[in-house]
Amino acid sequence: xxxxxxxxxxxxxxxxxxxxxxxxxxxxxxxxxxxxxxxxxxxxxxxxxxxxxxxxxxxxxxxxxxxxxxxxxxxxxxxxxxxxxxxxxxxxxxxxxxxxxxxxxxxxxx
Numbered sequence: 361x362x363x364x365x366x367x368x369x370x371x372x373x374x375x376x377x378x379x380x381x382x383x384x385x386x387x388x389x390x391x392x393x394x395x396x397x398x399x400x401x402x403x404x405x406x407x408x409x410x411x412x413x414x415x416x417x418x419x420x421x422x423x424x425x426x427x428x429x430x431x432x433x434x435x436x437x438x439x440x441x442x443x444x445x446x447x448x449x450x451x452x453x454x455x456x457x458x459x460x461x462x463x464x465x466x467x468x469x470x
Contacts, residue, residue, distance in 0.1 A: 363442055363453045369433070371460040376429045379422045389415035428461040435463070444468050 389411065435441040442451050446468030455462050462469075 363456050365436055365441065368441060368456065368460050369436060372429050372432055372436075375460070376426060379426055379429075383419060383422050386415050386419060425461065428463070431463065432461045 391412075432441065435443075442453075442456060443449070444451055444465040445463045447465060449465055451462055451465050455466065
């Protein structure tokens, strides 16, 4: 395996910081929808609730990615990074460049 673990750590760290910043920036979008029944029509309420639901779904995806980053960092520390958790073969470097959180080779992932 030719992937540089320090580069992998750096990619994971950058992605983690990005996700945490996006999470922080979207806090208001995920908060409880409080609408004045007199000032806002039914469609506006529905639109606000839909936007909140989409923001919550995006946050769940960010949290999943943060967990994947944590697992990848653990694999680096344990010396298992770059090896498929399914078949124990090496994960191609190009795959890890694209997705440093990848835990499976292409064959096991599909």
